[in-house]
Amino acid sequence: MKIAIVHDWLVTYAGAERVLEQMLICYPQADVFSVVDFLEDGQRSFLNGKKAQTTFIQNLPGAKTCYRSYLPLMPIAIEQLDLSNYDLILSSSHAVAKGVLVSPDQLHLCMCFTPIRYAWDLQNQYLQESGLSRGLKSLAVRWLLHKVRLWDVRSAKGVDRFIAISHFIARRIQKAYRRESVVIYPPVDTDHFEFQAIKGDFYITASRMVPYKKIPLIIEAFSRMPDKKLIVVGSGPEFAKCQKLATSNVTLLGHQSAEILKDYLQRAKAFVFAAEEDFGIAPIEAQACGTPVIAFGKGALLETIRGIHTKQPTGLFFETQTVSAIVDAVERFEAMDGAFSPQACRDNSLRFSVLQFRQNFVSFVASEFAAFQQQKTIGTC
Numbered sequence: 001m002k003i004a005i006v007h008d009w010l011v012t013y014a015g016a017e018r019v020l021e022q023m024l025i026c027y028p029q030a031d032v033f034s035v036v037d038f039l040e041d042g043q044r045s046f047l048n049g050k051k052a053q054t055t056f057i058q059n060l061p062g063a064k065t066c067y068r069s070y071l072p073l074m075p076i077a078i079e080q081l082d083l084s085n086y087d088l089i090l091s092s093s094h095a096v097a098k099g100v101l102v103s104p105d106q107l108h109l110c111m112c113f114t115p116i117r118y119a120w121d122l123q124n125q126y127l128q129e130s131g132l133s134r135g136l137k138s139l140a141v142r143w144l145l146h147k148v149r150l151w152d153v154r155s156a157k158g159v160d161r162f163i164a165i166s167h168f169i170a171r172r173i174q175k176a177y178r179r180e181s182v183v184i185y186p187p188v189d190t191d192h193f194e195f196q197a198i199k200g201d202f203y204i205t206a207s208r209m210v211p212y213k214k215i216p217l218i219i220e221a222f223s224r225m226p227d228k229k230l231i232v233v234g235s236g237p238e239f240a241k242c243q244k245l246a247t248s249n250v251t252l253l254g255h256q257s258a259e260i261l262k263d264y265l266q267r268a269k270a271f272v273f274a275a276e277e278d279f280g281i282a283p284i285e286a287q288a289c290g291t292p293v294i295a296f297g298k299g300a301l302l303e304t305i306r307g308i309h310t311k312q313p314t315g316l317f318f319e320t321q322t323v324s325a326i327v328d329a330v331e332r333f334e335a336m337d338g339a340f341s342p343q344a345c346r347d348n349s350l351r352f353s354v355l356q357f358r359q360n361f362v363s364f365v366a367s368e369f370a371a372f373q374q375q376k377t378i379g380t381c
Helices: 015-026 041-047 063-078 123-129 135-156 167-177 215-223 239-245 258-267 281-288 323-335 342-352 354-379
Strands: 003-007 031-034 088-093 107-112 161-164 181-183 202-206 229-233 250-254 270-273 293-296 315-318
Touching: 003 015, 015 041, 015 088, 015 354, 063 135, 088 354, 107 354, 123 135, 135 167, 161 167, 161 354, 167 181, 202 215, 202 258, 215 229, 215 239, 215 250, 215 323, 229 258, 239 250, 258 281, 270 281, 270 323, 281 293, 281 342, 293 323, 315 323, 342 354
Parallel strands: 003 031, 003 088, 088 107, 107 161, 161 181, 202 229, 202 270, 229 250, 270 293, 293 315
Antiparallel strands: none
């Protein structure tokens, strides 16, 4: 069986690349394809020596730093990849990877992180955050995203089965493509984030400082609770804004190594998280350390955190992305001292372990390929 794995773009090692890494461990014989591959030498280890076969966008001016600007060309670029010699196509897609062209004799399974966020239900949020909500430039971008949606729906028809990374994303796939999907949660390195039962007197949040993560909101909430300490790990475009909002009880550490992050996660009283996530790795890493989570109650976090009404809760939710809601949630958390067992947090995190992902993914692919082969055999009788 010849296998091709198609990834959107290779420029960093983040959540989607962690999944790609495990897919390659499950199928080390697979060849890798991508729109572009600009990984530095020190970032390539997760590909196990492989280099992706790329599209013409790889060689366009400025593509290394501004590859996203070539989004209008990505649909036609991904369609030019020649996968005709492969039996099984595994696309790893949050943008265009699922749009590769396949024949009726090839099985195409798509690990879908989300339908293109900025083209579907998050379009208005994307335009506002990018300063493109009004004017001629906004009109041009809206027209482009309309065309992207049309292509996105068309290309979804070339996928035999969708794998969603959460039930939240499964609903988004259903809404965008009118397709059912199976849920296989992404892998989280729960072995690295070891359990610790003894906790300190501080809260922690950790994330890239981009608008949808709402880190300034968390900092502002703790500025209203001067008796409570907050540690903030991460860097990004909103770091300066966070610095201006931080009071003496808030410590901004910037980007930190995985080991330092783990140490803080292990000792924190709770992990505070205000984003609406498609899956959300950081809250699971916190639970793996035995640390409960105070989180915005929307999106996939409702699946990965056990709320206060469950038998063994691992966190509690707030209903709106506001300062007052976060303050109220922290106060409720402290009033429920002893309700959150560190061991329960650890046990819940193991549902998302690397081993669990590998077992679920390989089992699903094998079952689908066997059924596909049987269908082809029946068709020739």
